[in-house]
Amino acid sequence: MNRVWRSLLVLLLSFGWLAAVPTAAHADDSDDRVTDYKVVATFDASGTAAVQLDLSVDFGDTEGHGPYLVFPLRQEIAGDLDHWRMIDVQVGQVTSPSGADATLESEESDGNLVIRVGSEGRTFTGIQTYQVNYTVKGLIAARQATSGVDEVNWNALGDGWKIPVDRAEVTVVGPVDVTRTGCFSGSLYDTPCQSAHNGTAATFSAENLGDGSGMQVVAGFPAGTFTDVAPRYTKRYTVQNMFPANPYTISVTALLSVLGLGLLIKRTRxxxxxxxxxxPGVVPAPGQQATVGAADGDAPVxxxxxxxxxxxxxxxxxxxxxxxxxxxxxxxxxxxxxxxxxxxxxxxxxxxxxxxxxxxxxxxxxxxxxxxxxxxxxxxxxxxxxxxxxxxxxxxxxxxxxxxxxxxxxxxxxANPSHVRAAAIGGGIALIVVGAGLGFLAGFLGWGLIGLAGVIVGVGVLARSNHFGxxxxxxxxxxxxxxxxxxxxxxxxxxxxxxxxxxxxxxxxxxxxxxxxxxxxxxxxxxxxxxxxxxxxxxxxxxxxxxxxxxxxxxxxxxxxxxxxxxxxxxxxxxTSGGSGFSGGGGFGGGGGGTW
Structure with a gap:
């Protein structure tokens, strides 16, 4: 059940990481750039990498607070829409050798870890350097069938950077000697870049990155080098697996809909x-006894x-x-x-x-x-x-x-027919909301389609709201x-x-x-x-x-x-419902935004 609620929270926060990313009008509207992006990642036998990232950020003449970084914590799997491949990231110490503000704030949102370096009250110009230390696990592809080796397969510089990166250098150090390397850059990671290896270290470099262009590094080690590196997966909730239309869900949804609509018709007929x-049409005379019963169909006219x-x-x-x-x-x-x-x-x-x-x-x-x-x-x-x-x-x-x-x-x-109709309308809306909510929750079990029954019956109640009196x-x-x-x-x-x-x-x-x-x-x-x-x-x-x-x-x-x-x-x-704009208090439309 805890996993269900965690997944529900993730879905509710969809696109929330966009709000967490600093976007004050600085970065997108200025000439900020990363002049040097240097990474040294040291992998142990368990596949955990200790990473040191050295950034040189040039703010130019425009004042800036600091950089922000987005680390993905989950990844799509080709051909598998039902699971995420998870990546574990833990951020450690962040410093600034140039003396810039290195205050760290972090937030997880929509499958990403977003960290912001700097403070609201402090800004800097020119080139500032930052060092970010973190650990990451989940980058190893063990014993690949095509290459026959254990691979460190890492997008060391992601394609989500919003500012240019002049040059990136990545060093991967393993527990044994590297046997082969590969390097690719660009928005589709399809442009070869420089790579080499010597002993336990592999080096990679590329230029003119950022602005949607990333860098993928691959280092091969003998099969069996890494232990305990089986991928960690979690359930991925999509419309297809939350609301599958199969013989079971369709049958149950149809049955519930028919039962609900049948009760509705019976209730309002x-x-x-x-x-x-x-x-019909005759009222008992004063003092005349008459039996009162329920109408049985429409009376003849x-x-x-x-x-x-x-x-x-x-x-x-x-x-x-x-x-x-x-x-x-x-x-x-x-x-x-x-x-x-x-x-x-x-x-x-x-x-x-x-x-x-x-x-x-x-x-x-x-x-x-x-x-x-x-x-x-x-x-x-x-x-x-x-x-x-x-x-x-x-x-x-x-x-x-x-x-x-x-x-x-x-x-x-x-009873007052307008009050009865209002209650019916409220009940119909409630059925739609409850049906949608239950369908969403049932979706975590693969039965989300049954919520459609509540929606259908709710719409039926709204359509027949005038027949409840x-x-x-x-x-x-x-x-x-x-x-x-x-x-x-x-x-x-x-x-x-x-x-x-x-x-x-x-x-x-x-x-x-x-x-x-x-x-x-x-x-x-x-x-x-x-x-x-x-x-x-x-x-x-x-x-x-x-x-x-x-x-x-x-x-x-x-x-x-x-x-x-x-x-x-x-x-x-x-x-009587409107006011003059000259009185203040706000008008129509609006909005705002910016970058960090």
Whole structure:
């Protein structure tokens, strides 16, 4: 388990060594260079090398703190994506013969040991010399099949140097005589460089290195020279081995996904209560006993020629899909206009004016009173442009919230559907996060793919978050009535319209048509009736722009009214959330950096 957490930490620190490397604007923007890079590495029979590195760093006229060195602690293995070959490095004494600051700081990050020489408060110019002593183990390739010898195979100067290195000299000293040598330089280590050997020592040299060009030295010793030099490997975690797609992981992931989605569908499939034994849409009479049970599938819908009794359009829209949306708010405003509480006047293609009227004979619900008070808080005359003012910030959210509370107060829901949906969304996000996290941890065991099941189910919960609300038996009965009336408005033709004495059926039912999304269809039917002389529209609640008394253009105008109101009210909310740049406190974008 400790290895798992160590590996997890390594993955979380990916690319972290880049942050540890000093990058203040000095080295990359100056002419700093290493004039001499001299290494003497003495190997004992166990393959451990005691290394002395002498650096001459020329800072020129630009002040610099000191050098930094990056030592790799692990290495990729050709053809093996599942393991790292490890290199053990221990840094010892660091000095500066020239008197520069030799304070040492080191940090391990992303498979590298990064050391920084120098201090923040001290800088130097010109040529400064440094001596770094360290030990390294893991550079021996024992008894190679192609060469037949034990090899010291070492990138003595790595290709990650960011400044030029004029000349590098490397000496390798072994416990017995060297039998052969090799030297290569360049970014791909494919350019031969000078090498020689004499007795137990091998020497190597190259020029014009650094800036991505390194130096590889190879010294051969008789097979068996080095003991206890078997490579040390650790697990290498990659996408391929953490999230392998094989018959086992795919089967388990598919099984978990199917089980999770099955439970989700079961949990969200028509969980509403109903009155058992009663026709859908029928509510028990006062004092009548009725058994309440769970709904078993969708109830049949019978056409209803009138809306549910005492059910307002916005309430019906919220009950229909568990959501109080912009369409329900628009329908509520139009309904208030039809009931002579508001006069709506369209003054331009996308501009409207609302004038407050007072119909004492009309009884308002609490949420309707609050909507009117909020809409006409400052004046009895309001335009859609006025709604962009900050004083209307949050109005849309408040109206929706009042509609949710209304359907709960009417005992149509067991709990506020907006709260239930928010909890479902939170649960879906949690499932995605937990699934991803568990998948990541399981990846250390090669089973990371199973975390995808949690992600899939979490996405499913988000997609069905609107289906977690549970209607009461009364709510289900009203829903059946609402769907019956919706069926009527969406299918009735002009010759099937049933008029009611003393009621302007067109205006009375128009807000419901808005809720059901068939306002344009409804207005076209009545335009057809008007053309036949069977209906006369008395626009007492709406003064139209452009369509005059023609109804077939009113539907699209009302749709525009809803979107314009929503846009204006959202703009009012946005106006309260920003600040001026002249007040300070930060702006957009930014960043910074530099070198050591």
């Amino acid at each position: 028509r969980r509403d209560e109903v009155f058992v034994g009663l026709t 019978a056409v209803a020629f009138t809306p549910p009794k005492e059910v307002r359009p916005g309430e019906a829209g919220t009950l229909l899909d568990n959501v109080a949306d912009d369409r329900d708010v628009t329908a509520t405003i139009v309904d208030l206009a039809v009931r002579n509480q508001i006069q709506i006047t369209q003054t331009a293609p996308e501009e409207w004016t609302f004038i407050r009227r007072f119909n004492a004979e009309d009884q308002l619900a609490d949420y309707e009173e609050e909507l009117l008070e909020r809409l006409f808080a400052g004046s009895n005359r309001v335009t859609t442009e006025d709604l962009r003012n900050e004083s209307y910030a949050g109005m849309l959210t408040e109206v929706r919230g009042n509609l949710y509370r209304r359907v709960v107060d009417l005992q149509w829901y067991q 549970r209607r009461t038996a009364t709510g289900s009965a009203v829903l059946a009535q609402t769907k019956g009336f919706e069926l009527y408005l969406t299918t009735a033709e002009a010759d099937q319209i049933k008029f009611e004495e003393g009621i302007d059926v067109f205006s009375r039912y128009l807000p419901y048509a808005i809720v059901f999304g068939v306002a344009e269809r409804w207005t076209k039917i009545f335009q057809e009736l008007a053309d036949q002389g069977r209906y006369t529209f008395n626009p007492y609640w709406y003064a139209g722009y452009g369509f005059a008394p023609r109804l077939d253009q009113l539907g699209s105008s009302l749709n525009s009214l809803g979107s314009t109101m929503s846009s204006s009210l959202q703009a009012a909310t946005a106006a």
